[in-house]
Every structure is written in structure tokens, then in C-alpha cells.
Amino acid sequence: MATFEARAVDEGRKVKVIVIGGGISGILCGIRIPQYIPSAELVIYDKNEDIGGTWFENKYPGLACDIPAHSYQATFEPNPSWTTFYAAGSEILKYWHGVAQKYGVRNYVVSNSKVEKATWDESSSKWTVEIKNTLTNEVHTDTGDFVISATGTLNDWRWPTIKGLHDFKGKLLHTASWDKEYDYSGKKVAVIGNGSSGIQVIPAILPKVATIDHYVRGKTWIAPGFLSEEYTKDHAPSIDMQFSEELREKFRTDKEFYLQYRKNMDGKLSSIHGFVYPGTMLYRLVGGGIAKHMEARLGTHPEMMARLKPAFSPGCRRLTPGPGYLEAIVDPKVNYINDPITEISLTGVITADGTHREVDAIFCATGFNTSFTGRFPVHGRNGMSLDERWGKYPDTYLGLCTDGFPNMFFVLGPNTGPSTGSLLLIIEKQVDYIVEVLKKTQRDAVLVVEPKKTSVKNFSDYCQSYFPKTIFMEDCRSWYKSEKAGGKVTALWPGLCSFLDLSGSKVCPQLTPHQRINVALGEGTSMPEMGGFRLWLSKQKSTRLAWGWLDYR
Template identity: 50%
Template structure:
């Protein structure tokens, strides 16, 4: 056995490429630099700015449908959120501030789109082809590790409607919004009542002449979180702004801010039971939703007949939809349930024979949710990820795929949440990646690849788990790849608190490990430590603050007096 010419605590240099500078990519940048020494890091993003979905989505009313004080990094709380549900612009500015504070831009290359990634066995490295979208030039890169942080809801598409591109007016998509378009006093059609459509209708309503809202399926609108706080405050709408006095009180009274933040977080984390068939929360939640929707519809409560689904709440993505139900009750909005059959130059034709002329059509019709990779990713034996996921997109704990060594993914198959805090899950995924990369570095590993059996078992676990949840109910959802009765491929099989525990400690027994020079003992090095080689011996392990002092057991002696 050969002795590796390195100190036992010497950090092997590693090149890590991260694809995407959205929230996952930004958090990866911060944590990798914080925790992985001797790191050569590069983050590629196709866009002109950081932020991912919060840069791309600029449609009217775009906001997070999770309370802002929980939709933030745990280590960077923002006491200045102007709204309970922050706008996309404000969220984007928040993450730009984090990028600047932690110096991330030195690692991020904007307008650089990864076009191909191939694992080369002889080198135990990923070969990456990247295009500079400004010039069209291609360049090559190599990495020991790849983290794909491109997100799930990123590949938008037009709806498959005959004549869509024959329309003579303004055609818009929620993810490709023309911010210069003035829709004042226009007749507008909004197609879709998913999360984007639910925000666009009230977002456009104040300025338009009329909105025809085309709704293919029924949906539940959730009550707001922290409803008790809202009612005490006297807010009429669930979407409200914080006053200058409230923001100042958060800034000056940290305990008040923490109490509010933790209260909202507690509510966010305490509704998991409503997703489990037969749980008391699930049995009672429908009544709560009906009461909330009826109240918000006001005089137009009869619209409930057109809106209330037969499937259970949470089967589809839930949103509180601030202002949406109130907008449907407005005289300027017409709810249209009839199916769209075609579009011509002047408007939309529906199955009931009606032709409605409009000046603009807004497609809030979503994304490709099949998890098909947008560029070729080729692992061992020439297997592409597209082929690997053709039948079903399966993973190990949502973060790895067998046959693709040193490759980790964030927010792809089985990583979303039907309830709870998604930002916590993303942070813990990034923590998990840093642990894996540190092990690769520390133990002199050339290839860390999850076992096929571990992927298969996780897939079986997911199927068994979701069979007992409302997500398996008969509703068309992107959770199931846009189908009504397919596998649940988008969600984590459990709560976000459950995910936090799972990602806390990697199970190395679920991975195949191959070492540099095929030497499993190379991590021991040559018998030296780095400081010893430099004759800088350090014995500060004896300092009190470095010693882990156990608590002594106090033995109480009692004297019995006879």
C-alpha cells in the first residue's frame, strides 16, 4: 500500500460548479465558501442578474404566497419587509443584498448558460460546456463536483391552444412579461388559475377595462397565516403592508420581532396533518376553507359553485391568493369555465360557441413539470439523465441519482413541499451538499455515487407515503407532472421538519465510494499534520473553551435522624 504524500488534515483542492444563481445557488455559494477550504468555485447563470424565479417573474401582482418573515435565510433575517406577502421586486432586492454582503458576485458568471455536462470516468471529473449568451461563444470547464440549482419551475411554456400565435393583440406569459406594456383600459384575457393567475387577476384589475378569466379547473384558496394577528390589526385584506411604525418596532425591539417571526413560522409548520388522509386536521379543514372563501367572495358567494373543488384541500398547490376572490366579485371580471377551443386574431373562442374579443391575452399556464433536463447531463456508461428519468424521475432523498457521481441537485424530483417552510428545506439540502463535498475532500474520494438500491428504496418509500395523503386525490397538479392520477414526483415525502432531520446526517452506507489512486487509506496521509510539517505545533486543544466538559452528577446525601 502506497503512502499518500499529504498531511492528514490537508484539504485537497476541489473545483465545484454550481448551475443557477437563484436562492439555492446563492446559499450554496455562501455555505461552500464558509465550510469548504481550498475551494475553487464557479456559479453559472443564464440570466442577466441573480435571483432565479424572483428575477424572471415580473408580472403584475407577483409576490411570494408564503409570509415574508419565513421566506428568508435563517442567518439573514429582514426586519424591513414592507408587506406580509412580499413582492417579487422586494424579494429580489433582498437576495441581491445578501449576494453583495457575502461577496458572491466574485464567483457568479451571469449570462452564461450551461449547455452540456458529461462525467469522464478516466478523470473522475465533470466536463461542462458553457455558452456566453451575450456573444454566443462556447467555453469548456471541468469540475470535481456539480450542484444543479436550476429549480423545478423554471422551464416555462406556451399553452397548446390552436391559433395562439395568430392573435393580433398583445400576447404575454407570466414568466416572459413585457414590463413596458401599458394595459391601462384594455380588455384582457387571463388564462389559468394556478399560483400566477391567482396573483395576476387582482394585480391587473385596477388598471384594465375588463378581465375575462379562463379557469379550466376548480381550486381551493387558503386562509392566510397569522390570521389572528391580521384581525387584531384590523386589516380588511389578507395582503397588507406594514406601517413605518410597525417596521421600526421590529428594528428596535428584537424580542418583539422574534416573537412575531416564530409565531408565523409555528403556524407554517403546524398544518402538516391536513395533508394526511383521516387526520383530524384533514377532516376539519374543508369547512374552514369554505367559510374563508365564502367570506371573501362577499355578495358574489354564489361563485363558490364554480370554484369549490371535489378534491381535498392541498391536493393542488395552495395559496392564500390575497385579493383574488375579492377580484372575482368585481364587476370588471368575468369568470369563464367553458373550455378554450381556439384563438383567432381578435380574441378567444370557447366550446360553448362564444367569441370574446380582447386586446391582450395573458397565459398564466405554468411550466414543464416533467423534470426533463433542459440540457444533456450524461453520467456513467453514457446514460443521460433524460433517459434515466424517462419512465419516472426518481432520486435518492431528492438530492442524488445513481450513475451520476459527485452530482447533487436542489429542488428537483421529490424536493418540494405541500406544507411547511421551503426555505428551511433548501438550506438543509445545501448543508447536506457541503457535508458530502467535505467528505470527498477529507477522505480523498474521487467518486461518491449513491447506490441504485438506495434510489429504488426511496422511490418505494415515496409511493407508500403519498398513498396515504391528499396529494394522491384526483386532481390535476404539477405535483404529479400535470396529470390527475400520476405519481407524486414533486413533493418531499413528509413535513419540512421531517426533511430537516433527514438532511442533518448523511448515511454514507447508501453511497458507493471510490478513492483517489484506489487507495482507501489515502485519507491518512503521510503521518504528519500540516502544522507539524511547518513546525507550528499548537496545543490549544487544552484551552478551556476547546474542552468538552461533561456535567458531573450531583449526589445528594441524606442523613436519617433516628
């Protein structure tokens, strides 16, 4: 005799969704899933004591977002009261805590809970997740129909591998694990690294310290602030770039003006994408403009340009605007050092030329593990390990999921980061896409969903045929790539607005499974982008339908 679930025909089956991570991606899941699937059981596990992810964990001096604040926010929850053009980390965290509070996200969050393992159970078509309480070290398990990995990339920090580092007798800090109680006033400080955190922390600590020895392994481009010219339309140039109260009040009271301001900002961020193609006019304009900008800011120290300017094109490594950085490194208190570090002594730093420089503190601004190797073991069908499945190159369908790991999704997975434009638009669209899939499985009583192998291969092939024509394959050390130099590009989306077209479409597993990804994505650009049209102004969703899904049972 047939058995029936105790639900109405139009109610949709009950599902449980486990979200791993309480950063921006997890917060957006905590908003959108209850909004559109109110019957779903939702739990968000986060390893920290509070939500916020990167912006909760990082607290170093000078921490800020390098994307304009009015583009680094939820599109459905605009904040007209940002105090600075590039928001400080503390203000970003306050904003996302406010958004989470408004939408009741904390109702679904279990803090101090680090996921240790996730295993697919074929017999029940569910995921079993092991979670460790970071306060008590107790481990318990939970099961769910779907798992969404929202762990992000900027949270797995590592000490640099330098002989003697942990024998140093002074203060040793990593920018990602900052001790706010430490007073560096009057101290002789070594700062290792010139990535984003190093570029931000140097000018922030300079006024208080006695001296800075700045150790730099590779050369890098220092860009003007993204769209900083938009700020100087209304304000005199300044390092902190604070909004005037008059303009903030206009944002608050004139909603149409503020909407157009945001549209203009997002459109301009996207409009520079053409510079990633060598030989184009925009490529030449951007490269020449950045070089002139650096020379102007270095002022009477033109010799520093040769020590800073890389052989690779601007953008091969992520461009970092550095308000105050170029001015700081030519300050008499700063010693800019290109010689490699060979060893850390009990009292200082030794470089390859044999020089020993004594310091009171060492600040490691050496970044994160940005690879897509798992933060915890994940086992899919037949016990397959996700790390083994991906090997040196993580291949996925649209960066959202991979075959062999059913009912599992990634936010900001492989090949989804924007090379230009705001990351927040990408995160929103990915979460919305995942919610559409969940709605379909619930509505149509689909038990399991995963991408076809051919769909994963097609997208992977497309990515690797796209990037060789861009600056990203030049010889530079970049976290964009699977290897330090010469590897495949694993972090970036192959193009720009095409992702928003695809992810904004309806999920339709019946549509032309033979359609190839190069047909859907073309050259990685979109007609609105190519024609200078602002994507946000479009009120029509793309007519392209996502394809490649395979429904079981």
C-alpha cells in the first residue's frame, strides 16, 4: 500500500538546511531562506562567538573595505549613513549586525560551533555534519537535507614559514588575529607583507610607532581608490574620505537621488572590466593611469618607483587601493626592505644580505590560505573526498556545486569572485540562485539534486579557455590561481555580468541538457556591459535558463 507524507499537495516537502558560516554569505542565507521557504528548518553554524565572518575576526588598525561603501551593502537594505567613502571594518560589522537583527538571523545561528566533518548518507539522502563546541570541545552531530558552505576565503590565516619566527621574544602578531590591547606606541616594529592588510596597516600605525621596517617579497601596483573621483566631486581630497553631513542627509531624505547614486557607483565599478584584456584601449588607459598616480604620490622619491613597479600588468594580482601607503613608505620613519628574510632571531629580523635589525614587535601581514581545499573533511557519494575530487583544480558548475556531492552548495566557491565590481552583488545572486533550487526541490518533492558531470566539465573547460586571453595568466604570484605562479585561475568568474544573467534566471532541469556553457556565456561579457548599459537598471531577468541539473528519485 502506498504511503503519503502528511502535507497538502501545494505545501512542499519539509526540508532542513544546514549553513556553515555566519559571515555575510551566511547572514544572507539566514534572510533569504526564511523569506522564500518559510517551512524550511534552518540552522547556521558559526565557529566564532558572533556573526560577521571576516569583519568580525579582523580588527587590525586601518582595516577597511577597498570597494566604496555604497556598493558594499545588501541591495535590499541600503544604508545612506555610511560615514566614509571606504567603510572601516568596524562600521561594516555594525551594518551587518544591524541587518541580521532586523531580519531575525540570529534565531537560526549557533555560535562557537566549528564544523569538523560533513558526510553524505546515500541510504537516507541526507548530510551528517559533525560540530565541535569551541568552548567545551564537545562534539555532536546534526543531519540535514541540504548543506550550504558559506565559509568564505578570508578566515583561515597562517603564520609565514620563517625560521625562528616563534622564538622571537618581542610581540608577535598576525593582522588577522590582532591584539587590540597591545600598545605599539614608540615601538620599533617590523611589518612583513605588502598585500591588502600590509598596505592598510602601515599608514595606520605610522603616527604612533618609533620606526617601521617594512619587509616586501614582491613588487605590487598601488591603485588609486576605486571610484575615488566620485568622492572628490563633492569633497576636498582627504585620506579618510569622510562624507559631509550635508551629503549624508541628502542620501537619507532624497531616496531617488540616493538610488541613482548607487546605480551610478555600481555601473562604474563594472565598466572598467575591459582592462583585463591586454592590448585594449582600456588596458592601456588603466595601466598608464596607475603608473602616473604612483609617481605623483611618491613625489620627490622617484627611485621608489623602480622598487615598487612589477613586470606584470596591473590587475594580475588583485589591485589594492592604498590611501596613505605610498606616502608612508617614503616617510623617514619607514625602512622599505626588498631583501628576503632568512631568519627571525630572539630580538629581530635577519635578511639574506646578513643584516640583523632589532625590533620590539613583528606584525605579519601575510594573508590567508585562499585555496579551495576544505576547511574540514567533506565526503560525498561512495565516500569520495571533496579534496581528492578537486585535486589541484576545483571544477564546479557555475562555482555553486560539483558532481558527486549532491544537495551541497557553495557560496563564493571556485571561479565566482569578481575581477571588477562589487562582491556583494555576486553573493546575493548566488544565494538567490540556491534558494530557487531549494524551492524547486521542495515544490516538486525532489529528494536529491546535483549537477551533471558534463555540465561541470563544460563550465571548467570554458573557464580555462577564457582566462588565457586575460592579464590573470601573466607571471605573477596571486591568490587568484591554484599555484603561486603559472597555475590555473580558480578564484575568478570568467567574465563579469554574465554571472548575474545566469544566476538571475529560473531553474529548469528539463532545458536542453546538451547546451554547452560557451553558448550560454559567450565571451564572458554581457550585452548590457558591452553597450555601457547599467545592469542594475534592467528590470527584466535574462531569458537564459540555467541548465545541467539532474533530479533523482
